[in-house]
Amino acid sequence: MKVSLAWSSPHPEKTMAVAMRRCYSTKPIEDIEAELEQKGPEYWKYLLGKALQDKSLDVLEHFVVTLAVEGVSQADMGVLTQSFPYLRATHLRLSEWLLTLNARTLVELWKDPRGKPLAEMIVTELSQRGVCPIFSELAFGVKVNAS
Amino acid sequence: MRVKLLYYTDLDAIKRVLAQKGIPFDPEVVMDHVVYMFEIEDCSRVTTHQLVRHRAVSYDQESQRFSAATREGVVTPPSVQSNDVGYKAYDEALKAVYSAYEKMVTAGVPKEDARYILPSAIKTKLVMTLNARSLMHLVWQRTALQAQWEIRELATALHVLAQEATPELWTKIIER
Numbered sequence: 152m153k154v155s156l157a158w159s160s161p162h163p164e165k166t167m168a169v170a171m172r173r174c175y176s177t178k179p180i181e182d183i184e185a186e187l188e189q190k191g192p193e194y195w196k197y198l199l200g201k202a203l204q205d206k207s208l209d210v211l212e213h214f215v216v217t218l219a220v221e222g223v224s225q226a227d228m229g230v231l232t233q234s235f236p237y238l239r240a241t242h243l244r245l246s247e248w249l250l251t252l253n254a255r256t257l258v259e260l261w262k263d264p265r266g267k268p269l270a271e272m273i274v275t276e277l278s279q280r281g282v283c284p285i286f287s288e289l290a291f292g293v294k295v296n297a298s
Numbered sequence: 299m300r301v302k303l304l305y306y307t308d309l310d311a312i313k314r315v316l317a318q319k320g321i322p323f324d325p326e327v328v329m330d331h332v333v334y335m336f337e338i339e340d341c342s343r344v345t346t347h348q349l350v351r352h353r354a355v356s357y358d359q360e361s362q363r364f365s366a367a368t369r370e371g372v373v374t375p376p377s378v379q380s381n382d383v384g385y386k387a388y389d390e391a392l393k394a395v396y397s398a399y400e401k402m403v404t405a406g407v408p409k410e411d412a413r414y415i416l417p418s419a420i421k422t423k424l425v426m427t428l429n430a431r432s433l434m435h436l437v438w439q440r441t442a443l444q445a446q447w448e449i450r451e452l453a454t455a456l457h458v459l460a461q462e463a464t465p466e467l468w469t470k471i472i473e474r
Contacts (some may be wrong), residue, residue, distance in 0.1 A: 158311035160335070166305070170358040173337075173425050177365045180302060180337040180425075212356030213427045215333045217307065219315045236354060239330035239429065243319045249312070251331040251429070253356065 152222035154272040156280050157249070163214040163283040167254065168195040170210040171202055196285045203258075203289055211254035212237065214283065218273060220248040231266060235259060254283075258290055299448070300339040301455040304425070306463045307332040325467045329431040332467060334460055336426045338452065342373035344418045345448045348440070354432045359424035363410035367399060372419040373448065392417065430467050433460055438471050 160166060165187055172183045187195065202210050220240075228240050228248060238260075239251040252260075257273060260266030274291050277283055287293040312328050321327070338346075350357055372392060378384045395415055402412040428436070433456060439445065440453035461468040 157315045158308050160307075160333070161305050166335070169304075170425050173358045173423065174361045175364050177360060177423070179300075179339060180304070180423075209356065210358055213335055213358070213425060215307075215427065217312060217315075217331050219318070237356075241327055241330060243316075243321055247319060249315060249328075249331055251333070253427070 152220070152268065152272055154221075154269075154276045155219045156276050156282065157217045157219055159216040159277070159280075159282050160214055163254070164192065164195040164199060164285045166213050167202070167210050167286070168198045170213045171198050171207070174210075192285060196289065199286060200289055208255040208258060211258060214254040214286070215251065216253075216257075216273070216277065216282070217249065217251045218276070219243075220250045220269070220272075222246050223248060223269065227265075231260070231269070234263070234265065254286060254290070261291060299341045299451060299455070300337075301452065301459065302337045302339075303459040303463060304335040304337055306334045306460070309464050309466060323466075325469070326472070329434070329467065329472075330429050332430040332464060333427060334430070334433060334456075334463070336456060336459070337423070338426060339423045340371075340373075340421045341448060341452055342419050343422050344373075345446075345452060346422055346424060347418070348446070348449050349426070349436075349452070352428075352432060352436050355426060355428040355436075357424055357426050360422050362413040362416065362420075366403070366409060367413065367416050367420055368396065371421040372417065373421060374419070376447070392419070430460070430464070434468075434472055 168187050169180070169183055172187065176183055202208065223246055225242065232238050232240050235256050237253050237256045241249040243249055257270055260270035261274070274287060274293055278287050278293050309328070309332060312331055313323050316323055346359060374388065378388045395417055398415055399412050403409060437453050437457045440449045441457065445453070
């Protein structure tokens with residue numbers, strides 16, 4: 152199996168933190184973004200850790216990635232797309248796919264034996280690209296060296 | 299009401315993958331892979347109740363369990379605004395409701411319980427992330443003449459922002 156990142160939504164950890172703060176704040180979005188920017192990554196990490204601990208995984212749905220995937224059969228992908236409603240797969244050719252999923256689905260794939268091999272490949276690709284180091288460490292225990 | 303596009307998929311990134319595989323760009327092929335995240339502010343909870351009926355969409359909305367409500371933070375429909383008798387009744391009812399809400403909160407009733415009395419007209423804020431396919435269905439359904447005025451206003455704003463961001467996907471509305 153081969154996975155390569157095509158696109159990821161910007162500022163993943165901050166975006167998920169914005170979604171979380173949206174539930175508890177009456178302020179306009181610009182004020183929430185400014186508050187999160189001022190408090191910095193340690194605060195985003197605190198909020199994300201709390202979301203994962205409380206299983207409030209809805210906030211993870213606002214971080215989205217699109218990937219090119221090779222080496223997954225149509226039968227296997229069919230099982231995954233039927234089991235994970237936010238997983239979108241478009242068949243390109245042979246065993247190649249365009250795949251879009253959010254971070255909640257990635258966490259759920261990781262916990263499911265049917266999805267774990269794909270989830271591991273995606274987490275590795277995101278880590279190598281340095282896409283979401285705080286989230287990768289919190290959700291999957293992946294340590295990413297800052298470069 | 300205010301609607302802001304927070305981010306959207308870079309269509310060129312998707313096109314690069316298709317080009318590498320020798321597959322021509324087709325809006326229908328990439329509809330599931332282009333996503334938009336919106337902030338929606340100061341629409342009523344009447345409208346967000348209609349909005350959250352749309353599926354494969356991610357929502358996070360301001361909670362009334364924790365935030366206090368005020369008489370100023372409500373939407374007044376134009377048909378009420380322009381009707382003297384109607385507006386008087388609307389205004390009196392809201393004053394009574396908010397007076398009761400404030401009395402309860404002051405007396406120590408938790409906001410999460412006092413809010414049971416609050417009106418659907420109350421203004422709310424939320425973030426929403428969805429793909430182009432879900433958004434197009436929403437736009438098709440909620441800009442129709444049968445849709446209610448406030449969600450039509452919202453759906454029109456979403457449509458305009460998505461079309462500006464990714465015009466190639468919005469050359470026609472595909473009915474679903």
